[in-house]
Every structure is written in C-alpha cells, then in structure tokens.
Amino acid sequence: MNEMTETATEAAVNAAASNRSVKMRGDKVGVFYGEKQALFDVDLDIYEHEVTALIGPSGCGKSTFLRCLNRMNDTIDGCRVTGKLTLDSENIYDPKIDVVELRARVGMVFQKPNPFPKSIFENIAYGPRIHGLVKSKGDLDEVVAISLQKAGLFEEVKDRLNEPGTGLSGGQQQRLCIARAIAVSPEVILMDEPCSALDPIATAKVEELIDELRENYTIVIVTHSMQQAARVSQRTAMFHLGNLVEVDATDVIFTNPSDPKTQDYITGRYG
Amino acid sequence: MTDIADQSVSTAAATTGRSLLQRGEHAKRRAASETRFRMLGLVAVMIGILAVVGLLASILSNGVSSFFQTYVTVDIYLNPAKLDKTGNRDPEALQKVTTFAYAPLISAAVEKLIETHGIEIEGLKPKDAAKIISKEAPASVRNYVLAHPSKIGETVKFDLLADGRVDGYYKGRVTMDSAKLDRNISPERLELADKLKHAGVLKTRFNWSFFTAPDASDTRPEAAGLGVAILGSAYMMIIVLVLSLPLGVAASIYLEEFAVQNFFTDIIEVNIANLAAVPSIVFGILGLAIFINFAGLPQSAPIVGGLVLTLMTLPTIIIATRAALKAVPPSIREAALGVGASKMQATFHHVLPLAMPGILTGTIIGLAQALGETAPLLLIGMVAFVREFPGAPPEGFFDPASALPVQVYNWTTRGDPAFVERASGAIIVLLVFLIIMNGLAIMLRRRFERRW
Numbered sequence: 001m002n003e004m005t006e007t008a009t010e011a012a013v014n015a016a017a018s019n020r021s022v023k024m025r026g027d028k029v030g031v032f033y034g035e036k037q038a039l040f041d042v043d044l045d046i047y048e049h050e051v052t053a054l055i056g057p058s059g060c061g062k063s064t065f066l067r068c069l070n071r072m073n074d075t076i077d078g079c080r081v082t083g084k085l086t087l088d089s090e091n092i093y094d095p096k097i098d099v100v101e102l103r104a105r106v107g108m109v110f111q112k113p114n115p116f117p118k119s120i121f122e123n124i125a126y127g128p129r130i131h132g133l134v135k136s137k138g139d140l141d142e143v144v145a146i147s148l149q150k151a152g153l154f155e156e157v158k159d160r161l162n163e164p165g166t167g168l169s170g171g172q173q174q175r176l177c178i179a180r181a182i183a184v185s186p187e188v189i190l191m192d193e194p195c196s197a198l199d200p201i202a203t204a205k206v207e208e209l210i211d212e213l214r215e216n217y218t219i220v221i222v223t224h225s226m227q228q229a230a231r232v233s234q235r236t237a238m239f240h241l242g243n244l245v246e247v248d249a250t251d252v253i254f255t256n257p258s259d260p261k262t263q264d265y266i267t268g269r270y271g
Numbered sequence: 272m273t274d275i276a277d278q279s280v281s282t283a284a285a286t287t288g289r290s291l292l293q294r295g296e297h298a299k300r301r302a303a304s305e306t307r308f309r310m311l312g313l314v315a316v317m318i319g320i321l322a323v324v325g326l327l328a329s330i331l332s333n334g335v336s337s338f339f340q341t342y343v344t345v346d347i348y349l350n351p352a353k354l355d356k357t358g359n360r361d362p363e364a365l366q367k368v369t370t371f372a373y374a375p376l377i378s379a380a381v382e383k384l385i386e387t388h389g390i391e392i393e394g395l396k397p398k399d400a401a402k403i404i405s406k407e408a409p410a411s412v413r414n415y416v417l418a419h420p421s422k423i424g425e426t427v428k429f430d431l432l433a434d435g436r437v438d439g440y441y442k443g444r445v446t447m448d449s450a451k452l453d454r455n456i457s458p459e460r461l462e463l464a465d466k467l468k469h470a471g472v473l474k475t476r477f478n479w480s481f482f483t484a485p486d487a488s489d490t491r492p493e494a495a496g497l498g499v500a501i502l503g504s505a506y507m508m509i510i511v512l513v514l515s516l517p518l519g520v521a522a523s524i525y526l527e528e529f530a531v532q533n534f535f536t537d538i539i540e541v542n543i544a545n546l547a548a549v550p551s552i553v554f555g556i557l558g559l560a561i562f563i564n565f566a567g568l569p570q571s572a573p574i575v576g577g578l579v580l581t582l583m584t585l586p587t588i589i590i591a592t593r594a595a596l597k598a599v600p601p602s603i604r605e606a607a608l609g610v611g612a613s614k615m616q617a618t619f620h621h622v623l624p625l626a627m628p629g630i631l632t633g634t635i636i637g638l639a640q641a642l643g644e645t646a647p648l649l650l651i652g653m654v655a656f657v658r659e660f661p662g663a664p665p666e667g668f669f670d671p672a673s674a675l676p677v678q679v680y681n682w683t684t685r686g687d688p689a690f691v692e693r694a695s696g697a698i699i700v701l702l703v704f705l706i707i708m709n710g711l712a713i714m715l716r717r718r719f720e721r722r723w
C-alpha cells in the first residue's frame with residue numbers, strides 16, 4: 001500500500017510543480033519538545049499562490065509544523081527542530097538568517113484573535129513602522145487603509161480607527177489580525193485555526209477573505225473543519241501522530257484519499 | 272387550578288418525606304457551623320479594626336500637639352555696643368560674637384516686656400523671667416543679625432520660641448504642681464506666661480518649623496524639628512528609586528523574557544525569593560561592612576542608607592515586576608513576534624507597557640517599605656545627632672543626615688517628655704507620607720489598568 005501511495009502522491013506533486021513554483025519546502029522536518037518527538041520526518045511542499053490546509057486529529061502536530069514555518073517555535077524552551085525547511089530555497093534554520101526578517105516575510109494569524117490593546121490604527125501601523133516600510137505619516141495612513149480594505153474590515157471601522165482594537169467583535173478582531181499580518185507585506189501567511197473562535201457568519205467572511213488573499217499571498221491554514229478545508233484550500237496535508245500521512249490536491253483527498261486513515265478522518269469516524 | 276397545585280406539592284412532600292422548609296439534622300449542623308465561622312471572621316475583623324483605631328488614636332492624641340508651638344513676641348534692642356564693638360559691621364567680627372553676647376539682650380527685652388505690660392509677680396527673680404524663652408532663642412537672634420547686619424542698633428520684633436516647659440504647660444504636660452518639683456520651671460514663671468498670654472504676646476500657633484528645623488539637643492525639645500530627617504529620607508528615596516527601579520526591572524525582564532530556564536536561573540530565582548525574607552538588620556550589617564568599611568563611604572550619609580535600602584527593595588521590585596510580566600498574556604508576545612518584532616521590541620513596545628501598573632505599584636510599595644525601615648540605618652550611623660542640613664544633591668548625598676523613622680527612634684530614647692510628643696508627631700508625618708505613597712500606588716493602578 002505504501003508504494004502505491006508514494007507513487008501516487010509523487011505524481012500529484014510533480015503535476016502541481018510543473019505549473020506552480022514551490023514557495024516553502026520541508027525536508028525531513030522533525031520537532032522535539034525536550035526529549036519528546038512531536039513531528040517525524042515531514043516532507044511537505046507549499047506552493048506559491050495556493051492555500052494549503054493542514055488537517056488531522058488533535059495533537060498530531062499541525063500547529064507544531066505551522067510554527068516551524070516562521071520559527072515561532074524558537075520561543076518555546078526546549079523545542080528543537082531537525083531536518084531542513086526552505087523559503088525560496090534558502091534554509092530558514094540556517095544560523096546566519098535573521099529571524100525577524102523571516103517573520104516579516106512569513107506572517108502569522110493565531111487561533112484566538114490577539115489584537116494589541118491599542119487603537120485599531122496602531123495595531124496595523126505597528127508592523128510597517130518597526131520594519132521601516134513607510135517614510136511619512138501619509139504613507140502610513142495609506143498602508144493602514146489598504147490593509148484594512150484587503151482584510152474586508154475597512155468599511156466597518158473607518159470611522160473609529162482610534163478606538164481600541166480589543167473593542168471589536170471576535171470576527172472583526174480576527175480580520176484585524178489578518179490586516180495586521182498583511183500590513184508588513186508578507187509573502188506567506190500562516191493561519192492556525194483562524195475561525196475556531198468565530199461564529200458561522202464571521203467564519204464565512206474570513207473564508208471568503210482567504211480565498212481572495214490567495215491572489216497575492218501563499219497561505220497555510222490549520223483547520224479542524226473538513227468543510228473549511230474543502231472550501232478554501234487547493235491542497236490538503238493530512239497529519240497523524242506526528243507523521244504526514246498524505247498530501248494531495250484537496251479534491252483528491254476528499255473524494256479519493258489513498259490512505260485509509262485519511263478516509264476515516266474525513267468521514268468523521270476518527271479523531 | 273390552585274387546588275391542584277397545592278395538592279401536588281403536598282403529595283410530593285408526602286412521598287419523598289422532604290421539604291425545603293424543614294431542615295434535616297445534617298443541614299442544621301452545616302448551617303450552624305457556617306454561622307459560627309462567619310461570627311469568627313467578624314470578630315477577627317473587629318479586633319483588627321479596634322487595634323488600628325486604638326493605635327491611630329494614641330498616636331494622634333500624643334502627636335498632634337507637636338504641630339503647634341508656643342511663641343513669645345518680644346522687641347529686642349540689637350545693642351551695637353554688645354554685638355559690634357568695632358562699629359564697622361565687619362562680617363568676620365560679627366561672626367566672632369557668640370550666642371553668650373545675645374542672651375543679655377533677650378533678658379533685657381523680656382524685662383522691658385514685663386514692665387510695659389505692668390506685670391508684677393511675687394517671688395519671680397528678674398533674671399529668671401527670661402527663662403520662659405527657649406535656650407534656642409539667642410542662636411536664632413544671632414542668625415538673624417548675621418543675615419541682616421544693617422539692623423544692628425535698631426529694635427526688632429522677634430517671635431521667639433517659648434521654653435519647652437512653658438509650651439508643655441499649655442499642652443497639659445506641665446502643671447503648677449509639677450512645676451514646684453521641676454528644676455527647669457517654677458510656678459512663678461508659669462504665672463508670668465499666663466499673664467503674657469493674657470496680654471497677647473504669648474501665643475500658641477501652628478509650628479511650621481517642626482517640618483523645617485533640624486533636630487535640637489536634649490535641653491531644648493521645643494526647637495527640635497524634622498527638617499534634616501525629611502531631607503535625608505527624601506535623598507534616600509531618590510537614590511533607592513533611581514537605582515532599584517531600573518536594576519529591578521532590567522533583572523526581571525531578563526529573567527522573565529530572555530533567560531533560558533536552567534539550573535542557574537532556578538538558583539537565582541530561589542535566592543531572590545529568599546532575599547525578600549532576609550531580616551533588614553542583616554542588610555545594615557552588609558552595608559556597614561561593604562559600603563563603609565570596604566568602600567570607604569562616609570557614615571550617616573544618605574548615599575549609604577540609599578544603597579542599603581536599594582538592596583532591600585530590589586527583591587520586592589523584582590518579584591512584583593516578574594508577577595506583572597507573567598500576567599501579560601503570551602498571545603500579546605506572539606502577536607508582536609508574528610509581525611516580525613524582535614524579542615526586545617515585543618518586550619518594550621507591548622509587554623512592558625502592559626506590565627507597567629503592576630511594576631509601579633510594586634515599586635511604590637517597595638519604596639514605602641524602605642521609607643519606614645529603621646534597623647539597617649541604625650547600623651550605618653544614621654542615628655547620629657545631625658544639626659547641619661545636607662547640601663544639595665549630588666554632593667549632599669554624601670553629607671551626614673538623619674531619616675524619619677530613625678528620628679522617631681532617636682526622640683523616644685531622650686529623657687524629656689516633650690520629645691515623646693515630637694516622636695508621635697514624627698510618626699504622624701511618616702504615616703502621612705506612607706498613606707500618600709500607597710494612595711499613589713492605587714491611583715496609578717486604577718489609571719493604567721487595561722484589559723486585553
């Protein structure tokens with residue numbers, strides 16, 4: 001069965017690679033939390049201008065893998081990453097690279113909306129300011145407005161940019177966080193269950209937004225909702241117990257998965 | 272309808288044998304123990320309140336009078352023949368004239384005062400009459416003359432401190448009976464004081480010099496003030512604030528945000544917690560050994576006191592700051608790191624401002640603790656009798672000074688009961704400072720409190 005799976009996957013990957021370029025590539029990525037290994041030899045390619053969904057039962061290492069992609073795991077004491085991860089074929093775990101620069105290029109949206117306890121404007125202006133992306137106040141205003149527009153939030157908040165970001169509704173806060181991530185012009189946006197704290201209407205809005213953002217950005221999203229993965233992603237990677245079970249085009253995964261574990265998981269018999 | 276409902280209720284009670292209106296054996300016991308516990312708590316709180324009220328009442332009743340002082344208004348003829356024999360107002364020559372030359376002038380002025388008001392008291396020797404004026408008076412007249420040499424030869428109106436016993440007479444500490452047995456006062460002089468009071472030249476009024484004057488020797492409690500002590504305490508607080516806030520916050524940020532958890536940091540952590548519990552007198556010994564004997568800093572100086580109190584305050588500030596930093600949700604740090612802030616930017620732009628109320632509260636409480644600390648200061652010589660005001664900072668930090676709590680201690684050890692009153696007054700001043708500081712802490716916390 002393994003051989004079958006591998007050839008099938010490889011074929012799919014190659015097919016995709018022929019018309020899309022690889023943005024990020026994981027090569028035998030392993031992650032240890034102290035002694036405990038949470039991720040085993042994950043080989044996963046992220047293609048440019050695509051939404052890649054990571055699915056799998058709780059505790060299988062989706063967040064762990066996602067957080068490797070912008071080295072957010074560095075902040076966890078005792079976390080160690082092995083193998084190789086590249087962004088535009090540069091190894092992001094090379095000791096010489098600047099982590100801050102990496103995080104500016106690979107932005108992140110978290111599971112729980114976490115706006116800064118500052119004004120809406122300041123929330124978005126912060127990133128461009130610390131990266132020196134803007135020269136004048138006028139430029140900054142423009143970046144804030146454009147980011148909010150791209151996140152589909154501008155109309156709702158344009159009259160109260162000076163009010164605290166924490167005063168928005170949950171869905172608005174999450175879109176604010178997306179706008180904040182966009183404001184520093186990242187190339188890749190990582191989202192860890194961005195809709196899990198939102199109601200269905202806010203979820204629909206964010207999903208719509210993700211689909212639009214695909215035009216300009218590369219997106220990796222962790223989700224527990226099969227429908228969401230099916231709706232927003234082009235490729236889906238299934239994780240189980242720290243292993244990458246399979247990765248393929250989303251419609252293949254959902255209609256004709258090659259691994260029975262995937263089959264069980266997406267039909268809800270498992271996890 | 273109602274009937275049916277009633278019926279069903281009674282049947283329910285009948286079938287289960289239970290009713291919400293009747294307590295069972297177990298429930299009764301539980302309710303009783305709850306009532307007992309509540310009463311116990313109430314009694315505890317009452318005892319606490321009583322203790323505080325009693326303490327405050329005794330301090331206030333003893334100490335408030337120290338804010339008032341008795342003064343005598345006299346016209347003194349600044350006799351040039353006594354004060355300036357050369358006649359050319361040479362400052363150096365004036366400086367050489369001691370307070371002994373001034374005393375007769377005051378005596379003469381008091382005699383004249385008695386004469387002009389037509390006061391006659393049997394058994395009062397003329398030379399004793401002037402003893403109702405404080406022994407401090409010649410010095411204050413002399414200071415005036417040195418400051419205004421041109422006034423020599425004129426008659427100037429002075430508000431002179433009355434003697435401590437006379438002052439005590441109006442505060443109820445001295446009575447006619449006790450005056451008979453007292454070498455320092457006689458009933459005749461008290462009678463004189465009464466007559467002068469009646470004539471309107473002897474008054475008891477608010478005593479600003481209690482806050483501005485330096486300490487005074489054992490025989491003149493009426494002149495003793497808190498000036499040097501307040502200044503010394505203020506200098507030490509400045510030193511403590513300037514040293515312990517940045518040091519404490521930097522150490523906390525490093526430990527909380529940057530340091531990797533390992534054996535070494537664990538040891539530091541345990542030590543900081545222990546330092547906070549070290550008796551303060553140990554810090555005094557440390558200060559004596561290191562700052563005075565080893566580093567050679569002067570004794571009794573605010574700089575040494577400030578350094579010792581800094582060592583004492585640091586653990587408090589570090590513990591408070593770390594707690595405040597810990598209370599900032601990690602999601603804020605992740606948010607900042609996620610948009611590409613460096614660790615330092617995340618800390619200083621986002622975490623620190625959110626932790627600020629906690630840090631400030633901790634700092635002020637640490638400072639308040641330091642302000643009231645006495646034991647370590649005794650060991651480094653702050654208890655010495657200091658009459659000279661320390662100079663302006665930064666040099667003034669090295670001049671001898673006193674401190675508020677030490678001054679309280681010092682006054683309670685003196686013989687004259689007038690000093691007990693002063694000590695209570697000083698305690699009130701200290702308490703007012705502490706209340707102000709704690710109020711400030713509460714205000715800052717309210718002000719900066721933010722939710723996320």
Ligand SMILES: Nc1ncnc2c1ncn2[C@@H]1O[C@H](COP(=O)(O)OP(=O)(O)OP(=O)(O)O)[C@@H](O)[C@H]1O
Binds near residue numbers: 057062064
């Ligand atoms: N900070 C950490 N320290 C130690 N172990 C961790 C840490 N974070 C995650 N793990 C472990 O790593 C494994 C993978 O966790 P991860 O958070 O990546 O799972 P996940 O797939 O995102 O799960 P979920 O869907 O519930 O979010 C789990 O077994 C978890 O216990």
Ligand SMILES: [Mg+2]
Binds near residue numbers: 192
């Ligand atoms: Mg997760």
